Amino acid sequence: MSERTKHRWAMAIDLDRCTGCQACVAACHAENNLPLSDPESAAKGRAVHWIRVDRYYEGEFPEVKVKHMPVLCQQCDEAPCEPVCPVYATYQNAEGLNVQVYNRCVGTRYCGNNCPYSVRFFNWFDPVWPEPLQLQHNPDVSIRMGGVMEKCTFCIQRIKRAENDAKDEKRDVADGEIQPACAQSCPAEAMVFGDLNDPESKVSRMAGSGRSTRLLEELGTKPKVFYLQRGA
Amino acid sequence: MDRRNFFKILSTVSAGAAATSCGTKRDALAPLLVPEHEIVPGVEQWHVAVCRECAAGCGVIARVMEGERTVERNGQKFRERVAAIKKLEGNPLDPVSGGRLCARGQAAVQGLYHPDRVRGPLKRTGARGEAKFAPVAWDEAIAGVVDKLKGRASDVLFLTAPEVSARTASIARFVQAIGAPAARTCSLQQPAGLPRYDLARARYVLGVGADFLGTWASPVYYMRQYGEFRQGRPGVRGHFVQADSRMSLTASNADEWVPIQPGSERAFLAAIGAVLRGENPKQEWLDACGVTEKRVRRIAEELKQSEAPLVIAADTEAALYVNGLLGNFNKPGGVFGVYASLGSAPQKGDVRGARVLLVDAGENPAYLAPGSLANVETIISFSPFLDDTAAQADWILPDHHALESDMAIEQPVSPKRSVAVGTAFVKPLYDTRAVEQTLADVAKKMSVAYAPVTPEEFAKPLLAEGESWEDVVRRGGVQADAQAGELKVPQALQVQPVERSPLVLQTYLSTQYYDGRAANLPWMQELPDPASSAMWDLPVEIDPKTASSLQIASGDRVGVESERGAIEVFAYVHPAAIPGVVSMAIGEGHAHFTRYASGRGANPLTVADAEKPMRVKISRIAGARGELAQFSPQDREQGPWGGR
Ligand code: SF4
Ligand code: SF4
Numbered sequence: 088m089s090e091r092t093k094h095r096w097a098m099a100i101d102l103d104r105c106t107g108c109q110a111c112v113a114a115c116h117a118e119n120n121l122p123l124s125d126p127e128s129a130a131k132g133r134a135v136h137w138i139r140v141d142r143y144y145e146g147e148f149p150e151v152k153v154k155h156m157p158v159l160c161q162q163c164d165e166a167p168c169e170p171v172c173p174v175y176a177t178y179q180n181a182e183g184l185n186v187q188v189y190n191r192c193v194g195t196r197y198c199g200n201n202c203p204y205s206v207r208f209f210n211w212f213d214p215v216w217p218e219p220l221q222l223q224h225n226p227d228v229s230i231r232m233g234g235v236m237e238k239c240t241f242c243i244q245r246i247k248r249a250e251n252d253a254k255d256e257k258r259d260v261a262d263g264e265i266q267p268a269c270a271q272s273c274p275a276e277a278m279v280f281g282d283l284n285d286p287e288s289k290v291s292r293m294a295g296s297g298r299s300t301r302l303l304e305e306l307g308t309k310p311k312v313f314y315l316q317r318g319a
Numbered sequence: 320m321d322r323r324n325f326f327k328i329l330s331t332v333s334a335g336a337a338a339t340s341c342g343t344k345r346d347a348l349a350p351l352l353v354p355e356h357e358i359v360p361g362v363e364q365w366h367v368a369v370c371r372e373c374a375a376g377c378g379v380i381a382r383v384m385e386g387e388r389t390v391e392r393n394g395q396k397f398r399e400r401v402a403a404i405k406k407l408e409g410n411p412l413d414p415v416s417g418g419r420l421c422a423r424g425q426a427a428v429q430g431l432y433h434p435d436r437v438r439g440p441l442k443r444t445g446a447r448g449e450a451k452f453a454p455v456a457w458d459e460a461i462a463g464v465v466d467k468l469k470g471r472a473s474d475v476l477f478l479t480a481p482e483v484s485a486r487t488a489s490i491a492r493f494v495q496a497i498g499a500p501a502a503r504t505c506s507l508q509q510p511a512g513l514p515r516y517d518l519a520r521a522r523y524v525l526g527v528g529a530d531f532l533g534t535w536a537s538p539v540y541y542m543r544q545y546g547e548f549r550q551g552r553p554g555v556r557g558h559f560v561q562a563d564s565r566m567s568l569t570a571s572n573a574d575e576w577v578p579i580q581p582g583s584e585r586a587f588l589a590a591i592g593a594v595l596r597g598e599n600p601k602q603e604w605l606d607a608c609g610v611t612e613k614r615v616r617r618i619a620e621e622l623k624q625s626e627a628p629l630v631i632a633a634d635t636e637a638a639l640y641v642n643g644l645l646g647n648f649n650k651p652g653g654v655f656g657v658y659a660s661l662g663s664a665p666q667k668g669d670v671r672g673a674r675v676l677l678v679d680a681g682e683n684p685a686y687l688a689p690g691s692l693a694n695v696e697t698i699i700s701f702s703p704f705l706d707d708t709a710a711q712a713d714w715i716l717p718d719h720h721a722l723e724s725d726m727a728i729e730q731p732v733s734p735k736r737s738v739a740v741g742t743a744f745v746k747p748l749y750d751t752r753a754v755e756q757t758l759a760d761v762a763k764k765m766s767v768a769y770a771p772v773t774p775e776e777f778a779k780p781l782l783a784e785g786e787s788w789e790d791v792v793r794r795g796g797v798q799a800d801a802q803a804g805e806l807k808v809p810q811a812l813q814v815q816p817v818e819r820s821p822l823v824l825q826t827y828l829s830t831q832y833y834d835g836r837a838a839n840l841p842w843m844q845e846l847p848d849p850a851s852s853a854m855w856d857l858p859v860e861i862d863p864k865t866a867s868s869l870q871i872a873s874g875d876r877v878g879v880e881s882e883r884g885a886i887e888v889f890a891y892v893h894p895a896a897i898p899g900v901v902s903m904a905i906g907e908g909h910a911h912f913t914r915y916a917s918g919r920g921a922n923p924l925t926v927a928d929a930e931k932p933m934r935v936k937i938s939r940i941a942g943a944r945g946e947l948a949q950f951s952p953q954d955r956e957q958g959p960w961g962g963r
Pocket of ligand 1: 104105106107108109110111112140157269272273274275276277278
């Protein structure tokens with residue numbers, strides 16, 4: 088617990104608010120310069136979505152229930168992807184973020200294999216954006232070339248900006264000041280981002296709710312994404 | 320003075336935006352149109368705009384930073400620095416979006432920077448439908464249009480969106496000036512003039528056939544309300560029942576889904592209404608929707624018991640009828656009337672009888688009513704894309720993209736009387752022209768007196784004393800406190816008999832593509848379909864029983880045939896489909912709509928009507944090739960890791 092004490096970024100997703108609309112998915116593409124797929128690569132399972140909305144059908148007609156669940160990198164404290172990387176391209180930073188260093192990655196894809204949440208993606212080829220689609224690219228986010236892994240970063244560029252702003256103004260980052268692109272767009276306000284080290288933060292309070300669960304918690308990954316189950 | 324060169328402080332919006340996003344705070348003077356020398360690498364500006372991907376007209380803010388594009392001059396390529404839109408967010412000051420956006424709204428920027436935009440006026444050179452065009456100068460295109468309109472005013476049909484906006488007002492004025500009939504629409508978007516449902520404060524909601532969390536009326540607005548309805552009130556969680564002929568995105572969120580037969584929405588509500596009046600629901604209504612009397616009685620009873628019940632239905636008359644029985648008007652959690660409008664929205668029109676068709680951007684009759692253009696003599700398109708209709712046009716006079724345009728639109732569903740306003744802040748990328756300007760040019764050449772309705776002129780009646788237009792432009796809209804209009808509540812419901820046949824196909828608006836207009840956006844093509852998880856295509860959804868009797872499995876190619884036509888598509892065996900009711904989303908199957916959508920998938924409107932399900936035959940096509948791309952691990956054969 089050295090440097091890690093200042094912030095511990097986390098997210099809470101209220102599944103009772105989430106409608107499965109996927110605004111979060113599109114927002115992530117726009118913010119993070121995700122490579123475009125095409126029909127052929129999509130059919131090969133190579134489409135990249137850092138966040139996806141899993142949909143489960145339960146039961147048989149007419150008693151069918153549908154569940155939606157946005158799944159992104161769970162930013163695990165005990166991340167199974169980290170120890171298997173031979174070149175330390177993925178590691179835990181001081182604020183608990185599971186970061187990916189693109190120019191260190193040699194593309195063994197071990198991390199992707201070891202991630203129980205299937206949220207890591209390999210760039211099989213260099214990305215292509217026909218002119219002038221590249222005008223939309225976010226200059227705060229680097230473009231990934233073929234041969235490297237990528238995944239959700241919790242919009243680290245937004246975190247850094249807010250932290251720098253706060254530092255310049257000699258204050259702490261306020262609760263709610265940082266919003267990853269997905270959370271900012273979500274019309275139902277299902278996603279809340281914040282600091283687990285601040286017990287008063289909205290995310291801390293939601294993480295402590297009776298409805299709070301974590302995905303595949305039994306694997307011991309200690310994820311920092313909390314799912315609030317549906318119901319009162 | 321030219322307003323575009325008039326520098327304005329955008330501080331209100333900049334500060335608001337910076338607080339809710341990652342922006343570096345910057346209270347700089349931001350010009351309405353960003354000149355290149357104002358663009359500092361790494362520094363962002365925020366500008367307001369309006370989303371035009373559906374009828375809702377959400378207020379948005381755009382993050383503008385430096386971008387680079389390649390331009391060609393005299394055969395040489397240059398890199399050019401331009402002010403570019405990087406990201407769209409909801410405008411926090413807008414009463415509809417409240418700072419949020421849906422997936423289609425997020426993707427609108429890909430339309431602006433689409434590689435296949437129409438870059439200048441085009442004249443048809445091949446046979447109709449061959450989609451062969453030659454670039455022409457604006458003067459020639461204007462002269463071409465004038466030539467087609469001269470002396471033909473009564474044959475003209477102008478198609479535009481069913482909305483009240485500066486655009487539709489300008490078009491209304493134009494058709495009047497040249498003596499043509501009133502403009503019409505062929506769009507499937509919800510027309511203006513719907514009541515507003517106070518979902519956030521309701522306790523028990525019965526939805527009937529309205530996909531209000533997906534594509535109906537004002538998706539972002541109702542999703543914001545839905546979040547509050549479920550978890551926004553301490554100790555209160557709204558209960559939600561949806562009666563629907565399909566497990567729509569909205570139905571999939573309900574606590575209870577009541578499967579009803581397509582077309583029986585009104586019969587179902589009539590049955591609920593009867594119970595509320597202490598009468599017996601007619602057996603024919605129950606038969607039509609396929610719901611037991613016991614269940615209808617229970618739901619009606621639950622509505623009656625709730626402190627704040629609410630019925631939201633696509634059939635407005637039926638919704639008002641039942642809400643009337645619940646005494647549910649103009650109170651928290653109830654139904655609110657429509658505000659006085661600044662104009663009237665174009666009504667639905669049939670293009671089949673038209674001789675000279677003028678088609679506004681966003682209208683696509685060749686796609687929405689396949690075959691309807693066969694006897695139209697002249698087609699003039701204003702589309703920024705070579706879509707199905709533009710491909711058949713004689714002249715294409717491309718409009719700017721919405722994000723390059725000045726606009727004002729009355730928001731059809733809003734807690735206030737409101738108009739969203741957007742002013743161009745990035746230079747048009749190509750040799751395009753606002754439709755309003757093109758119409759002015761045409762009128763001038765015809766020696767007809769005409770001036771378009773400016774956004775300012777349009778929105779003026781809403782401005783409060785002392786409120787300046789500059790303020791409105793800076794905030795992205797104007798809102799006025801007003802009394803909502805009286806609701807016309809029917810005293811009884813006329814229920815038409817519902818035909819039932821063994822296998823019917825119903826169509827619906829898709830979350831990704833809406834009525835097909837977003838199919839050209841690659842982000843929407845790769846957005847997994849909420850029902851099937853399909854990407855870059857849309858399958859036909861078949862229930863497990865029917866599928867197994869026809870020996871159809873998910874991913875098979877099937878033929879779907881009706882008396883109207885036939886298509887070939889992928890099948891998706893949908894665990895929640897009603898037996899005998901086959902569904903398919905509208906969106907794919909464009910003959911022409913840029914490299915991302917042309918010739919991809921099938922258009923269900925070739926087989927069935929948008930409003931009415933049709934009887935179909937389905938058969939598996941043996942030996943057909945191709946693979947339905949699905950994203951979700953549980954839908955893919957390769958297991959969770961697949962090719963990643
Ligand atoms: S944007 Fe929000 S409501 Fe929509 S799928 Fe994502 S988390 Fe759910
Ligand atoms: S609901 Fe979505 S598509 Fe419609 S105007 Fe709003 S953001 Fe745009």
